[in-house]
Amino acid sequence: MHGLVNRAVERFTRDTYGREMWLGIMQRLDLGFAEFEAMLSYDDEITHEVLGELAVSLNKPMTEVLEDIGTYLVSHGNLEALRRLLRFGGTDFVEFLHSLDDLPGRAQLAVPDLSLPTLELEDHARDYYSLTVGPMAGGRIAFGAVMIGLLRAMADDYGALVFLDHKGKRGKVEIIEVRLLDVAFASGRAFDLGAALR
Amino acid sequence: MSEGHVNTALYALLDTLCPMHAVLNATGHVVHAGPTFEKLCGDTAPEGRRFLELVELKRPKLGAGMKDLRRAAGAKLHLELRAAPRTALKGVLVALPDSGAIGPKNGVIVNLSFGISVMDAVRDFSLTSADFAATDLAIEMLYLIEAKSAAMEASRKLNLRLQGAKIAAEEQAYTDTLTGLKNRRAMQPVLDRLMETERDFVLMNLDLDYFKSVNDTLGHAAGDHVLQQVARRMVSETRSGDTIIRTGGDEFVLIFAGLTDRDRVAEIAGRLIARLERPIPFGDEECRISASIGASLSCDYAQVDLDQMMQDADCALYVAKDQGRGRHVTFDKMMRLARDMKGPIPQNRDAR
Numbered sequence: 174m175h176g177l178v179n180r181a182v183e184r185f186t187r188d189t190y191g192r193e194m195w196l197g198i199m200q201r202l203d204l205g206f207a208e209f210e211a212m213l214s215y216d217d218e219i220t221h222e223v224l225g226e227l228a229v230s231l232n233k234p235m236t237e238v239l240e241d242i243g244t245y246l247v248s249h250g251n252l253e254a255l256r257r258l259l260r261f262g263g264t265d266f267v268e269f270l271h272s273l274d275d276l277p278g279r280a281q282l283a284v285p286d287l288s289l290p291t292l293e294l295e296d297h298a299r300d301y302y303s304l305t306v307g308p309m310a311g312g313r314i315a316f317g318a319v320m321i322g323l324l325r326a327m328a329d330d331y332g333a334l335v336f337l338d339h340k341g342k343r344g345k346v347e348i349i350e351v352r353l354l355d356v357a358f359a360s361g362r363a364f365d366l367g368a369a370l371r
Numbered sequence: 372m373s374e375g376h377v378n379t380a381l382y383a384l385l386d387t388l389c390p391m392h393a394v395l396n397a398t399g400h401v402v403h404a405g406p407t408f409e410k411l412c413g414d415t416a417p418e419g420r421r422f423l424e425l426v427e428l429k430r431p432k433l434g435a436g437m438k439d440l441r442r443a444a445g446a447k448l449h450l451e452l453r454a455a456p457r458t459a460l461k462g463v464l465v466a467l468p469d470s471g472a473i474g475p476k477n478g479v480i481v482n483l484s485f486g487i488s489v490m491d492a493v494r495d496f497s498l499t500s501a502d503f504a505a506t507d508l509a510i511e512m513l514y515l516i517e518a519k520s521a522a523m524e525a526s527r528k529l530n531l532r533l534q535g536a537k538i539a540a541e542e543q544a545y546t547d548t549l550t551g552l553k554n555r556r557a558m559q560p561v562l563d564r565l566m567e568t569e570r571d572f573v574l575m576n577l578d579l580d581y582f583k584s585v586n587d588t589l590g591h592a593a594g595d596h597v598l599q600q601v602a603r604r605m606v607s608e609t610r611s612g613d614t615i616i617r618t619g620g621d622e623f624v625l626i627f628a629g630l631t632d633r634d635r636v637a638e639i640a641g642r643l644i645a646r647l648e649r650p651i652p653f654g655d656e657e658c659r660i661s662a663s664i665g666a667s668l669s670c671d672y673a674q675v676d677l678d679q680m681m682q683d684a685d686c687a688l689y690v691a692k693d694q695g696r697g698r699h700v701t702f703d704k705m706m707r708l709a710r711d712m713k714g715p716i717p718q719n720r721d722a723r
Contacts, residue, residue, distance in 0.1 A: 177525075210532075211525040254521045261514040264500050283518030365511060367494030 174220040174311065175287045182223055184252070190231070198226045199291045214286065217311035224314065236318040236339075243262025243322025247330060258283075259327060260364045266333035266356055270294055270302055280354040292317045300353040308345045317347030324351065374560060377402070380475055390483045390504055395422050397477035399437040407502045408483060409449060411452060411492075417547035422481065426450045440702060441466045456495050461486040485509065490516060505666060506668070547617040555618050558674065561626055562677055571670045573630040574680050575640065576688045577605075579621035579647070580661040580696040593653045600651045608643050631670040633701055640664040640699035663691045664699035671703070683707070 177258040186195045198208045202222055209215065228235045247256050258279075262272030291307035304324075306317040321337050328335040334355040340348040382403045385392050391407040404417040417425055423435055430449040433439040437681035447463040464481040466596050467474040474480060485492045489509050492498065503509045553561075579601065586594035600623070603621070605615050614626040625643075630636065644664065650657040665688025667680045686701040694700070 210529055212522075212529045254517065258514065258518055258521070261500075261510060279514065279518070282515060283522045295666075365497070366499055366510075367490070367497070 174215055174217050174309075174314075176209055176213045176215060177287055178209045178332070179220055179223065179286065180211040180216050181246060181273075182210050182220070182227065182242060185242045186227060188249055188251055189241070189245060194231040198223065198230055198333075202226055203363075217313065221313050222291060226341075236315065239315065240322035243324075244326040245322070245325035246319075247323055256330065257364070257368070258324075260330065264336070266328055266331040267353070268326060270304075281323060292320070298305065299348035302351040302353075303340070304349040306347040306349060315347060315355065316351055317342075319336065320349060324349070329359075330362050332357060332359040334358035378474060385480070388504060390502060391484060392482045393417065393422055393441075394474055394481060395437075395479050395481065396475040397437060399423060399440065400476055401425070402478070403612075409497070410496050410502065410694045411458070413454060425453060426483075427453050436479070437477075437479075441465070442475075444479070448481075456491070458492050458495065459486065459488045460484065489513065490648055550598055550617055552602050552623075553614060555616065557614075557703070558616050558618070558624060558626075561614050565628060565669075566675065566677065567628070570628050571631045571668070573627040573636050573666055573668050575625040575627070575636075575642070575664055575666045576681075576684045576686045577623040577625060577662050577664045578688060579623075582621040582660050585658045585660060589653060589656055589658065593624075593656070593658060596653050597651050597658050601647055601660070604646045604649075605643065608639075608646050631668060633668065635702050636666050637699065638670065640666060640701075644699060645695050661697035663689050663696060665689070665690060665702065666699070667702040 183195060186198065196207055197271075204219060215332070221355040222236065224235065228238045231238060233241075246252055247259065259269070262276070263269040263278075271294060272365075273292045273294050276292055280287050280289050288310055290309050293307075294302055296302050304320065306320050309316045317339055321339055324335070326335055333353065336352040336354060338350040338352075340350050342348075379417075380669075385394070385403075386405050390403040390405040391411070393401050393408050394403040396402050401417045401420055402420050402614060404412070410414065411487040412425060423440070428443075428448060428450055428668045429439075431443060431446060433443055444464055444466040446463070448464065450460040450462050451695060452458045452460065460483045462481050462483045464479045467476070467478040467480065470476045473521050484507075484556070489512060493509075496502075500510045545553055545560075547554040579597075582594065582597065585597050598617075602615070605625070609615060609625065612628060614628075616626070618624050623661050627636075627639070644662050647660060647662045650659050652658075665686065667684040667687060669675045669680060672680065683702040683706075687700040687704055690706055691698040
């Protein structure tokens with residue numbers, strides 16, 4: 174798995190539960206290092222082991238941990254750059270939903286060896302969508318749970334009120350149901366195009 | 372349909388397709404401005420003002436009249452806002468027919484874009500994605516700039532860490548762990564660098580005297596302690612640019628870059644020995660050692676030959692030891708003659 178993914182798991186653990194928790198996990202796994210390098214690649218098995226140990230340490234089901242990671246990616250101040258990159262997807266939540274198909278491609282524009290699962294949005298009605306999430310390389314991590322956390326946080330960011338439901342797996346893909354209850358429920362967070370330059 | 376109606380429809384169409392445009396009449400005055408161009412003009416609406424008073428045409432160089440402007444139809448225009456911050460713009464214009472069928476008679480439509488200045492413009496005019504046409508790549512460009520900067524920053528940090536690790540590993544590989552001095556591996560790179568830069572230098576071979584008896588009577592712990600103290604004293608007696616290498620158990624090589632004066636060499640050697648002869652306390656005991664030094668100067672050679680210099684420093688060291696302990700000798704050619712007459716000097720200094 175790409176270092177960025179592993180690094181995200183690391184940052185999530187450290188920023189949410191503290192350095193001790195992270196170092197404890199890495200010590201128990203005895204991988205020979207304590208920090209991931211964002212720009213290197215690691216064996217898929219390592220990512221899987223780290224996530225497993227994290228879930229055990231937190232005494233939480235894996236899906237819940239993955240959902241929390243997805244939310245963390247958008248809502249934590251340390252990852253403001255990532256939130257901004259996602260907000261480039263559209264001016265409102267619906268536009269953002271429609272930009273998801275391009276997300277893996279956009280990610281690869283920035284980091285060519287970062288491969289994310291395919292995403293496919295289908296709209297059934299103006300306020301009812303389903304998102305098909307393809308398998309992660311290696312296939313052992315359910316990216317759908319991460320997407321649920323991420324979508325929930327992005328809806329918050331745009332000020333939209335949504336209902337998300339993981340409909341389970343169909344073959345290799347996962348299906349997420351998205352129901353838009355109110356696109357302008359709250360004011361959301363500001364997105365200033367030129368902010369990175371200020 | 373009246374002319375006014377036609378134009379209203381035209382302007383609405385232009386506002387969507389290219390929001391950063393201006394429609395000029397035959398006298399070069401703005402009769403309609405797209406919403407984004409309007410933003411660029413600040414508080415005073417551009418309508419009714421002469422276009423070339425708002426924007427300066429940098430290239431192609433043309434006159435200021437409307438006739439000149441119409442001549443530039445289809446060409447790539449380089450423009451600049453006249454008001455601060457004098458944003459650079461790219462543009463293209465089309466000339467309108469004199470029939471009045473499309474837009475004002477003999478007018479022009481100018482469409483503008485930021486080109487490479489888009490980043491600054493977005494900040495300076497607080498633009499949002501709604502200010503760009505849906506087909507405009509400006510937002511993608513901003514996205515790419517941010518994404519690439521973030522990726523570059525991550526790569527830069529990785530490079531810094533790798534470089535730090537590399538330097539630390541090299542330091543470790545070239546460091547004698549007991550004394551913190553450089554080890555034998557470090558000698559060749561230092562000498563190579565001096566040879567490459569053609570700097571003169573002095574090579575000093577230093578052997579501790581009576582060290583073996585400290586080791587034998589007080590044990591290895593005392594021996595290690597003495598070596599550490601010796602290292603400290605040598606460091607404090609030399610300049611930071613000098614190199615001190617522990618080549619073996621109680622053998623050291625000192626390299627002094629830029630030194631060519633025999634008297635200075637003798638003075639430094641004398642001072643080193645005096646300093647090392649001061650008793651070294653170890654628990655309740657006092658360790659007493661001395662040192663013998665043989666030196667060779669690169670400036671004594673017409674053509675500097677490293678192997679020769681090292682041999683000669685060794686030769687001087689043996690002469691020093693022959694004279695008793697605690698002596699220093701600087702090599703000169705007479706010694707080589709004397710040596711050649713006596714036969715070769717044993718290569719292994721420990722053998723003596």
